[in-house]
Amino acid sequence: xxxxxxxxxxxxxAVSIENLAYCFMGVFLGTFFGALPGIxxxxxxxxxxxxxxxxxxxxxxxxxxxxxxxxxxxxSTSSILLNLPGTPSNAITCLDGYPMxxxxxxxxxxxxxxxxxxxxxxxxxxxxxxxxxxxxxxxxAFGPAEYFAIMIFxxxxxxxxxxxxxxxxxxxVVIGMMLGTVGADLSTGIARYSFGYFELHDGISFIAIAMGxxxxxxxxxxxxxxxxxxxxQSVTFRSMIPTRDEVRRSPMPMVRGAGIGAFFGALPGTxxxxxxxxxxAIEKRVSRRPEEFGKGAIEGIMSPESANNxxxxxxxxxxxxxxxxxxxxMAVMMGALLIHGIQPGxxxxxxxxxxxxxxxxxxxxxxxxxxxxxxxxxxVWVRLLKIxxxxxxxxxxxxICIGVYTVRTxxxxxxLVLMFGVAGYLLRLMRFELAPLLIGFILGPMVExxxxxxxxxxxxxxxxxxxxxxxxxxLAMTALLLLWSVYVMVRNRRDHRPHARAVGEADD
Amino acid sequence: MQRIDPVEILSGLFVAGIGLFxxxxxxxxxxxxxxxxxxxxxxxxxxxxGMGLGLIIMxxxxxxxxxxxxxxxxPLAAIIAAIVLFAVLLPRVGLVVAxxxxxxxxxxxxxxxxxxxxxxxxxxxxxxxxxxFILLLGLPIPAFWTDI
Numbered sequence: 001x002x003x004x005x006x007x008x009x010x011x012x013x014a015v016s017i018e019n020l021a022y023c024f025m026g027v028f029l030g031t032f033f034g035a036l037p038g039i040x041x042x043x044x045x046x047x048x049x050x051x052x053x054x055x056x057x058x059x060x061x062x063x064x065x066x067x068x069x070x071x072x073x074x075x076s077t078s079s080i081l082l083n084l085p086g087t088p089s090n091a092i093t094c095l096d097g098y099p100m101x102x103x104x105x106x107x108x109x110x111x112x113x114x115x116x117x118x119x120x121x122x123x124x125x126x127x128x129x130x131x132x133x134x135x136x137x138x139x140x141a142f143g144p145a146e147y148f149a150i151m152i153f154x155x156x157x158x159x160x161x162x163x164x165x166x167x168x169x170x171x172x173v174v175i176g177m178m179l180g181t182v183g184a185d186l187s188t189g190i191a192r193y194s195f196g197y198f199e200l201h202d203g204i205s206f207i208a209i210a211m212g213x214x215x216x217x218x219x220x221x222x223x224x225x226x227x228x229x230x231x232x233q234s235v236t237f238r239s240m241i242p243t244r245d246e247v248r249r250s251p252m253p254m255v256r257g258a259g260i261g262a263f264f265g266a267l268p269g270t271x272x273x274x275x276x277x278x279x280x281a282i283e284k285r286v287s288r289r290p291e292e293f294g295k296g297a298i299e300g301i302m303s304p305e306s307a308n309n310x311x312x313x314x315x316x317x318x319x320x321x322x323x324x325x326x327x328x329x330m331a332v333m334m335g336a337l338l339i340h341g342i343q344p345g346x347x348x349x350x351x352x353x354x355x356x357x358x359x360x361x362x363x364x365x366x367x368x369x370x371x372x373x374x375x376x377x378x379x380v381w382v383r384l385l386k387i388x389x390x391x392x393x394x395x396x397x398x399x400i401c402i403g404v405y406t407v408r409t410x411x412x413x414x415x416l417v418l419m420f421g422v423a424g425y426l427l428r429l430m431r432f433e434l435a436p437l438l439i440g441f442i443l444g445p446m447v448e449x450x451x452x453x454x455x456x457x458x459x460x461x462x463x464x465x466x467x468x469x470x471x472x473x474x475l476a477m478t479a480l481l482l483l484w485s486v487y488v489m490v491r492n493r494r495d496h497r498p499h500a501r502a503v504g505e506a507d508d
Numbered sequence: 509m510q511r512i513d514p515v516e517i518l519s520g521l522f523v524a525g526i527g528l529f530x531x532x533x534x535x536x537x538x539x540x541x542x543x544x545x546x547x548x549x550x551x552x553x554x555x556x557x558g559m560g561l562g563l564i565i566m567x568x569x570x571x572x573x574x575x576x577x578x579x580x581x582x583p584l585a586a587i588i589a590a591i592v593l594f595a596v597l598l599p600r601v602g603l604v605v606a607x608x609x610x611x612x613x614x615x616x617x618x619x620x621x622x623x624x625x626x627x628x629x630x631x632x633x634x635x636x637x638x639x640x641f642i643l644l645l646g647l648p649i650p651a652f653w654t655d656i
Contacts, residue, residue, distance in 0.1 A: 051645060167568065171523040171561040178530045178554050185537070185547035192547055193533055220587050223617050224580030390618045390625070394611035395633045397587065401594045401610060402603070402637065406647050414595040418588060425584065429577045430519045448550045460543030489568065 003133070010357025014365055019062050019358065022055065026063035027366045030070020031373055034077075035381045036392065037084035037222070041071035041312075042329045042438075043215040046207055047396070049336055050403045057340035058355050062362040064336055068329050069121060069312045069363070072272065073370045076113040076305055077381050080106055089272035089308050092280045096293065096300030103296055107239030108246065112298060113305040114374040116254050120306035121367045123258035124265060124313025128320075128360055131266070132349070135321040139346040142322075144453035145464075149471035151324060151443045151450070153478045154269025159436045161264075161274050165492075166485030169436050172427075176440025177447065179204055186449060199412040207407050208416040209441060210332055213434045215400045216421025219393050221428060235378055246298045253283050253299040257306030265311030268318045269439050271327025272311035279307035313363060319344055320356055324443065328435045331442040339407075514576050516569025520562045527558025586617025602650040603642065608634040 013019065026048075033044035045067050052060035075086030080097035093113065100109040155177075159169030182193045183203030194200040242250075257279040264275040283303045284293045293300050315326030323345035325331040337344050342352060349356045374381075404413045424434055458464035466472045530551050540546030590613035597606035611630035615621045642651045650656045 050647065054645075165565075165568065167561055167564045168519060168523075171519075171558065171565060174554055174558045174561060175523065175526055178526065178551060178558065181530070181551045181554070188538075188547050190537055190547045192537060192551060193530070216587060216591070220580065220583045220617075223583035223586075390615065390621050391629050393618075394590075394614045394629060395636070397590055397614045398594070398607045398610055398633055398637055401591060401598075402607075402641055402647075402649070405598060406649065409648070411595045411599060414591060414598075418591040418595075421591070422584070422588065426579075429579065430515050430522070432519065451550070452545050455543050455545060458543075460541065489564075493568065493572075 003129070006353065006357045007129070007361070009354065010359075010361035013058060013354050013358030014062070014361035018056075019059050019362060020365065022059050022063040023066050023362045023366050024369055026066020027070035027073075027369050027373065030067035030072075031074035031370065031381065032384065033067070034071030034074025034086045034090075035384055037078045037082060037086055037385075037389075039218070039396065040075075040087035040214060041068050041089075042210060042332065042435075043218065043396075044068075044071050045329055045332050046210045046215065047399050047403055049207065049332065050406045052336060053339065053406070057337065057342055057352075058358045060336060060340060061333065061355065061359050062366075064333055065316070065359060065363065066366045068333065069309060069366060070370060070373075072308050072312050073114065073117050073374055074381060076117070076301075077110060077374075077378070078385055080109045080113065080301075081382065081385060089276050089311075090305075091273075092276045092304040093301050095280070096295070096297050099294065099296035100298075100301070105239070105296070107235045107237075108242045108298075109301055110235060110378055111240035111375065112242060112246070112250065113301050114371065116250075116257065116302045116305040117309040117374075118367055118371050119254050120258045120261055120309035120311075121313050121363070121370075123306075124262055124310040125360065125363045125367070127262050127266070127310075127314055128317055128363070132317055132321050132356070132360075135317065136346050136349050139322050142346075142470075143468075144450040144457065145468050145471040146474075147322070147324075148447060148450040148454050149465065149474035149478075150268060150318075150322070151447050153474040153481075154267055154324070155436075155440060155443055155447070156478045156481050157267060158269035158271075158274070158439050160481050160485040160488075161270060161278075165431070166488055168432050170485075172432055172434065172436040173440035176437040176442075177444030179209070179437075180441045180444030181448070186445075187452075197412070199408075199410060203445075204441075205404070205407060205410075205413045205416060206331070206335055206438075206441060208404050208413045209420050210328075210438060211400045211404055212417040212420025213424035213438065215396065216417060217424030217428055217434070219396060220421070220425045222389060223393060235382055240375070242298070249298055250302050253279075253303040254306045256282060256286075257303035257308075258310040260303075261307030261310030262314040264307075265314030265326055266317045268322070268324040268326055269436075269443070271315060271329070271435065272308045273435070275307040275311040276304035279303040316359075320348060320359075321346060323348075324446070325439070328438045328442075331438060334442070511571055511573065513569035513572045513574030515574055516572070517566055518576075520564070520566030520569065522562070523565055524559045524562025527555045527560075527562055529555070531555025531559065582619065583617035586614055589616075590614035598649070599656070600653070602652040602655060604634045604638050604651055605653075607637040 033039045075090035076093050078086040079090040079093040083094050083098040085091035097109045155173050159173045160166040184191050191201050260279045261275040264270045283299045315330045318324045318326045319330045325334050404417045534548040534552035537548030538546035539548045590610040594606045594610040611633045615626045641647045
């Protein structure tokens with residue numbers, strides 16, 4: 001089948017009544033949770049995962065993916081109106097979005113970020129369409145050495161890029177990988193670190209880790225910071241019209257943002273948050289008016305929002321073609337596929353083409369729906385932001401408990417959520433970032449497995465990994481990243497830079 | 509002003525401690541050789557790397573001023589109690605009562621919540637959970653003690 005036939009078949013799958021309905025439900029709930037400050041895409045996807053157990057795999061994935069990219073659209077709303085990021089990857093949008101609100105131009109900012117999100121999302125989808133089939137062809141020839149090198153590079157990049165404290169990022173990855181070793185060893189069946197708990201033989205439930213680290217810890221932190229919300233201005237259609245100058249200044253940042261987002265999204269391990277930080281930094285550097293940044297410059301919201309959504313869509317590329325999650329949230333989505341008995345990887349596109357092409361087609365539909373949800377219906381989300389947090393969080397706690405319990409009908413997992421929730425809260429107080437931990441946890445067992453296989457093939461000779469072109473290049477880039485982080489640490493120490501963040505970020 | 513940053517020292521100790529734990533724990537599993545690695549090889553190496561990273565993090569807190577962040581004890585205690593109560597109640601008296609109890613306890617973490625708000629919100633949440641998860645989605649969870 002050629003590309004066009006696949007695309008057509010994908011749309012045929014995506015426009016079935018059931019898939020359309022769940023796509024709408026996904027993007028609607030995604031925008032809803034994204035707009036609420038404190039619930040990121042990761043917590044939203046984990047929380048809604050149990051709702052999809054009884055659906056067809058394609059439908060389940062269409063809905064969860066809708067939640068993921070919908071949350072990135074919705075997240076900018078509270079960044080702009082409240083100066084509170086709806087999801088961590090919208091945090092950068094606060095820098096210039098909130099000043100625009102203070103100048104009474106919230107409407108323009110909301111309109112502009114929706115357009116940027118749509119553009120970035122579209123760019124990511126086109127990349128998915130064109131790159132995925134190519135990568136699958138390569139991936140069939142990949143051996144354990146290549147898989148090992150790709151994952152190591154992704155893990156080190158996730159831990160070190162944009163971090164003020166690379167050692168802490170790396171520590172989170174390593175702790176995640178250690179937690180990933182819990183459970184029966186694949187080749188010998190020895191139950192590692194199970195301490196006699198039968199429940200730990202299959203490993204720690206990753207839903208419990210995700211919901212604990214990202215859901216529960218966020219709630220504890222948010223109750224403590226339960227500030228009175230500022231007055232929310234109403235948004236009319238008239239107020240959404242940008243000035244001619246802003247229209248002229250917008251396209252290039254949007255294009256650059258989409259490119260950056262697509263790159264970091266497609267790279268396993270690094271996700272949308274990193275893409276937005278880098279997108280913003282680059283805009284500030286290339287701008288002829290860097291002094292306007294932080295005071296409501298339109299470039300400062302266009303580039304990160306475009307990068308954000310491009311990264312989300314591009315994160316599906318490594319997940320669907322290599323079986324390596326592109327971001328922490330993608331890891332949860334991959335878990336959803338596994339629950340339905342589908343193994344993501346190069347074989348997926350051949351064995352279940354309807355899943356891949358149907359999902360890709362649903363992205364177009366979902367992004368169009370989001371355009372409608374976020375421009376004509378923006379008033380709904382503005383009103384939603386007026387619901388007090390004190391009423392929402394007890395409901396979220398119940399949903400988290402029910403969701404985790406249902407996965408394995410296990411009270412043990414509910415207690416694990418609690419443990420990881422408390423640990424996540426304390427780690428964030430200690431300025432650790434949590435997304436690298438989850439990525440380490442997910443990739444850890446795959447890294448171990450591929451490393452063991454590679455060493456078996458090459459008789460324990462590590463240099464053979466360096467001689468292969470793809471794995472050698474990636475490992476060399478990893479070494480450069482590590483050297484660069486050492487430089488960052490030494491520089492920070494010399495400058496005695498105060499720590500920029502009071503608490504660590506949660507998800508991706 | 510303090511000349512050490514206690515956050516970095518504690519972070520380093522924490523990471524090194526976890527590393528040590530996994531390093532020692534791996535002693536029970538066969539290491540194997542480099543071309544035929546046993547189940548102990550990777551956890552033991554990760555433990556060693558963790559201990560090293562912990563030391564590096566600790567040095568970052570040396571001769572840098574800083575202070576410990578404040579722990580929000582009340583929300584922390586309320587959320588812990590709510591989830592424990594949920595785990596205890598669910599298999600014994602069913603979802604509706606467990607959700608009711610968990611909402612009440614978790615709302616005690618918010619100093620601004622009055623009794624009236626706690627009562628109405630928690631009843632509403634347990635009814636929503638019942639309708640959504642049992643009646644609409646049909647999850648295999650007992651709704652009341654009669655279903656167990």
